[in-house]
Amino acid sequence: MNCGGKVVCVTGASGYIASWIVKLLLLRGYTVRATVRNPTDKAKTEHLLALEGAKERLQLFKADLLEECSFEQAIQGCDAVFHTASPVKYIVTDPQTELIDPAVKGTLNVLNTCKKTSSVKRVILTSSTAAVLVRPLEPNDVVDETFFSDPSVCTELKLWYPLSKTLAENAAWQFTKDNGMDMVVISPGFVIGPLLQPTLNFSDGFIVDMINGKNPFNCINYRFVDVRDVALAHVKALETPSANGRYLIDGPSMMTIYEIRETMRELFPDLCIADMNGESEMKDIMTKEIIYEVCVEKVKNLGIEFTPLKSSLTDTIISLKDKCLL
Template sequence: MNSEGGKVVCVTGASGYVASWIVKLLLLRGYTVRATVRNPSDTAKTEHLLALEGAKERLKVFKADLLEEFSFEQAIQGCDAVFHTASPVKFTVMDPQMNGGGQVVCVTGASGYIASWIVKLLLLRGYTVRATVQNPTDTAETEHLLALEGAKERLKLFKADLLEDCSFEQAIEGCDAVFHTASPVKFIVTDPQMNGGGKVACVTGASGYVASWIVKLLLLRGYTVRATVRNPTDTAKTEHLLALDGADERLKLFKADLLEEYSFEQAIEGCEAVFHTASPVKFIVTDPQTELIDPALKGTMNVLNTCKKTSSVKRVIVTSSMAAVIVRQPPLEPNDVVDESFFSDPSVCMETEYWYPLSKTLAENVAWQFSKDNGMDMVFINPGFVIGPLLQPTLNFSVEMIVDMINGKNPFNSIYYRFVDVRDVALAHVNALETPSANGRYIMDGPSMTIYEIKEIMRELFPDLCVADTKEEGEIKEIIYKVCVEKVKNLGVEFTPLKSSLRDTIISLKEKCLV
């Protein structure tokens, strides 16, 4: 053994043929060796090195990749010498220069037949690939992509849908090129113009937050939409609807008021489906009967009575709320799992003066009874607090909660909050129409997160946004429970992550100068 004890050297690509012998000889001569390989956990690449004499005391293996800048820094730090052996040895190659090194491209519909091969070839050529799929959590759709060579280091999956406006933005951002392969391939179809081609649907309270997104999705799917608003001449309430794709050809506005009997008749006439979303959303009222309960109850009955008299109506989809689910006695506890069988108790709502939950509970109860008495096909969607991009120009109640949090308020003096994305809620409504087996209630709510976690996400997403510390006022509530949303997933709804919803909400608020 030469007098090299104590010296430290690095060998790159140490698992290779020549490199392995260099490592062996260095260890025999007393050197400490820092060896780089692409995957230290791959025993097929490292076992022979670790078995060398002296390896246990003087060999350390590091992960490094030739195409990853700075990945050799940790291995080389403190070395007296470096043996750079790492380099591919091939005499038959697809691309001798690996043209894509460092470049970023997007492939839409990446799980498809041709698209998958495009992704494979791009990865082999050194590109970083941002791939869009309909559901990144569906292993049947993504497993073959994630198994591709180079996928672990240079492939990222994004959720995107051809029919959802702006859903490709995150994937395409920063790309040098885009391969647009996503498109349905069918030679036998039930409706070449999408599910709604030729069908007519009515949306009540169409200028509202959720309702506007339902109108948007219906138009994108080819439906003719008859939308009710209180004042069709109020551009602040209708301009965003009239600007939607397809509105010129297939959207008609009608004047209707929840408290005016028969006022929905003209709008519902000839419709196959009715989405009843119209109902006031207020948590602070001076006259709960006039401001909340009468519009919710009488409005629901007015719409349903009109549907009963209109023979063309085949299904009614009612927008209810988690408020009609969770106000109970005894109160919900951390181990309770809330599902569609949970109903709020009107007497508890009255005792606690929870007037909005009372209005939604009473309205849903009378609708259920009406459905049973008249054999009407009715589906209920029960979302929690809804956030996401705004189509309308003004703040609605649930998105205003996000503005409040940014400004340091705690809207319900609660530690825990749940939010669901408006695009998911709209999709659930439309899919409830298009799924023949849809029935009963579908609750929709996101995971429970603390107000402090939500604010940290905002700060991470928007470092320049001044997110104020929370000013606690009064008693802080710690209501927490579990929610089972498996039923609504059967309608084809995959929940948008809260981080994405918050990002898109705040971007929308900034665009509309609301924050």
């Protein structure tokens, strides 16, 4: 694949999904400008600088979501921008400051810079199924790209992370529509798979919780999607001229927490999987379960073939062990 020496920017580049996007872009010959909050923090940058092609084609830039114009230097002269930077946490004391402002203002900051930078032809925004699923769902609903979370339901249930992703995505669509910009949105579900960064991220932390006998979401049914598939969907969204609108990328099939734990036992007989404790640590997360289908046909049309769950789980656990996070 020849990307013609294109220059692209990835915001929040040290994050879990973003690191994989950077890795794929470098492997495909792109020059990557990666923004991080602190380029001198080795825990955030060392794994990026070690990637194949990084020496020749990776540049790090300091940028902060809440600082206007702080992305200008990184985005100047880029052909496309991947905006992944947004805080991911479910337990917060001040949702507005910790989640909503960085998500919404940060997205508008980046888009505003893209609007002023004539070289930028397309923006790829990382959203989430959190901006899709928090709404009244009926059993056997088939969830697709037309589903949006309802901010009032998010607020009522105190689901601040879904609220931040929903408001940020809504603001992005409004802004790009008003300014005639080309934006594609990728909305991943629960992402697992090997880590490039040295620290535990939110969703792989959930696998660690399961092994330790916890179920923070207090749910029975889960879907998982592989981080490598999610990263590839982002890159394909840039490389496919006809790509448009939103793309849901979630595990095509649902598994119960018991089946997941059983699978992990099968794959790693030596892994000590603790007994489940029934205590939910997150009282505010929805526990009423609706079994729904997810339509992933649109993202398959980008050329995404889903990694089997067993492979994702195997690679996640090997990676967690390698990084001494288990």
